Amino acid sequence: MDIYLGEGQAAPGDGEPVPGFVLAALEGESDRMDLPDVLPDSLLISNEWQFDRPLRLGEELTVSGRLADITERFGGRFGYGLYFRSETEFRDESGEVVARSARTLMQYDTANARDGESA
Amino acid sequence: MSVSADSVREGDAITPLQLTPDLRQVIRFCGMTWNFPAFFYDIEAARAQGMPGTLVPGPLKLGLIYRAVAEWLGDAGFVRHVRAAHRRPDITNRPMTILGQIARVYEEAGRRRADIDVTIQNEQGEPSVRGFAVVEFFH
Numbered sequence: 001m002d003i004y005l006g007e008g009q010a011a012p013g014d015g016e017p018v019p020g021f022v023l024a025a026l027e028g029e030s031d032r033m034d035l036p037d038v039l040p041d042s043l044l045i046s047n048e049w050q051f052d053r054p055l056r057l058g059e060e061l062t063v064s065g066r067l068a069d070i071t072e073r074f075g076g077r078f079g080y081g082l083y084f085r086s087e088t089e090f091r092d093e094s095g096e097v098v099a100r101s102a103r104t105l106m107q108y109d110t111a112n113a114r115d116g117e118s119a
Numbered sequence: 120m121s122v123s124a125d126s127v128r129e130g131d132a133i134t135p136l137q138l139t140p141d142l143r144q145v146i147r148f149c150g151m152t153w154n155f156p157a158f159f160y161d162i163e164a165a166r167a168q169g170m171p172g173t174l175v176p177g178p179l180k181l182g183l184i185y186r187a188v189a190e191w192l193g194d195a196g197f198v199r200h201v202r203a204a205h206r207r208p209d210i211t212n213r214p215m216t217i218l219g220q221i222a223r224v225y226e227e228a229g230r231r232r233a234d235i236d237v238t239i240q241n242e243q244g245e246p247s248v249r250g251f252a253v254v255e256f257f258h
Contacts, residue, residue: 002147003179004182004183019185020185020197020198021182024152025152043205044178044205045204046202047177047202047203048200048201049185049200049201050200051197051198051199051200
């Protein structure tokens, strides 16, 4: 919590709601979905978190991830690009999905980029 | 002033949050997520990418947007959804401001919810992140 709120913040007690940004740490608990470096450069395009209810300290969650989509893009200032969308689900002890996260990462190769053309 | 489901109106602004993420904060975030691209902590690696300084990770900025919305909301509800579209890099030790404006207030699944347009603005006043949040009120 200190990373987001600054030092000296009181942690929630057992069973109390926890801030949603705990997902950033929990995502790291899943098997990391290391994408192959298909193209020379990469850029984070977007990321998001969704919650069906507040998460609570002490509850046990099961994390699963998948590569949800890959799309190609040609042209623009990034040249040739591949967009990878990965999604992670967080299920509680009853098996209900309680939170989701997603991110879109672009790998690109500017070798064929055209100057002055918007992305 | 505390927020409530009845008091929120379309066009209202959330409380702006001004922050200056520093290198220590970024390194701790990298450790928490176990993700260590050099341009987050090594200024020479950042300069080699054409950046004037080390970068603030995008996922950290998503969490800071979450914080801004949650602090404005207080005990009135919870954040259902937050999304960040990254437009330009933010550099450590430079101030940024998180701004938000209520775009829509509505009922869904028997609950009162609000959509919020969110922006992170850098010290030049340029948007580095555009995003949105959805909050759900408890009552």
